[in-house]
Amino acid sequence: MALKPATLAQTDLRAAILQGDFSTDGRLPPERVLAEKLAISRTQLRGVLDALAKEGLIFRRHGQGTFLQPPPVQGAERLSALARRVSPRDLMEVRLDLEPALAAHAATRGSTEDKSRLLHLMEDSLMAPDLESYERADDIFHYKIAQMAGNPVFLSLFEEIRTLRQAADWKRTRREALGLEEIAEFSILHSAIANSICAGSAEAARSAMAEHLQQVSHALRRSDTWLESPEV
Structure with a gap:
């Protein structure tokens, strides 16, 4: 061979x-x-x-x-009851509060090596050929930022949110709401986030992450399940 x-x-x-x-x-x-x-x-x-x-x-x-990487989601069984009670809107509200702060911390605390890796991960989302590949690249990209924030409590909170995001109902919601046009728009904002973090600009990173998550929220809002928990 x-x-x-x-x-x-x-x-x-x-x-x-x-x-x-x-x-x-x-x-x-x-x-x-x-x-x-x-x-x-x-x-x-x-x-x-x-x-x-x-x-x-x-x-x-x-x-x-x-x-x-990132590691398999943790505590899925423990969080299953919560997953049945929260809606996509609930989840995005928490992400909008938490992840801009993570991006800001990553800009000031991330090492040169970490920032170089983040650029590679950003490029993976830009080159994703389909939704499944994009979601995988997106998951790794956001997890890396949470790691770079350098606070184990923040990382633990992010992992809880990530576990809820991986619930089957949320995957279905995203796949119903997102198309190639949305993926392309999200990837462009990944570039803005990564470049701001790599430049060490905390406020620019915070703003870019907030804009990205607001864009995701807008796309998901078109879904019929935006206000509904899986039990509804």
């Missing part, structure tokens, strides 16, 4: 991660299986995985395997 260059394999694996291929419950297949799928050696694969881990797309646990 002819082996691919590692750079091409890295591009293939990145695309597969963003499209939801190769993973089961947030875990990538064993190295042997991945190397065969990508037509590269296991030595090449380890270099590819190291590069993607540095970018923030995956994380590796010794003896446990390789996992997608």
Whole structure:
């Protein structure tokens, strides 16, 4: 079997991660299986995985395997009762209060390396070919900003919101409301957010994140479930 260059394999694996291929419950297949799928050696694969881990797309646990970044949602069962009581409007209201502050903190606290990774993640959302790929890139992008804010309490709150966002009913709502035109508009504002954070401008980052989330809210408001909880 002819082996691919590692750079091409890295591009293939990145695309597969963003499209939801190769993973089961947030875990990538064993190295042997991945190397065969990508037509590269296991030595090449380890270099590819190291590069993607540095970018923030995956994380590796010794003896446990390789996992997608961000980590699988936590506390889904614990939050299931709350998920049945809140509407998309409720969720977006909380995001509008929290995430502009996270973006502002990320601008002043994020390392140079983190900011470089954020630009790569922003580019993934710009290049997303479909809604599923965009949602994956969007999830990673926002999680990275929450990490860069450098406050474990903020990150814990964000993870609670993220768990609610991953609930099946919210996924359905987003997919009914969002099309390629909306994805393109959201991706442009991802650029404004990332560039403001990388420039170290807290207020510009706060403003860009608020504008982005207001734009998302406007798109979701067209959905019939905007004011309704799943139990309604």
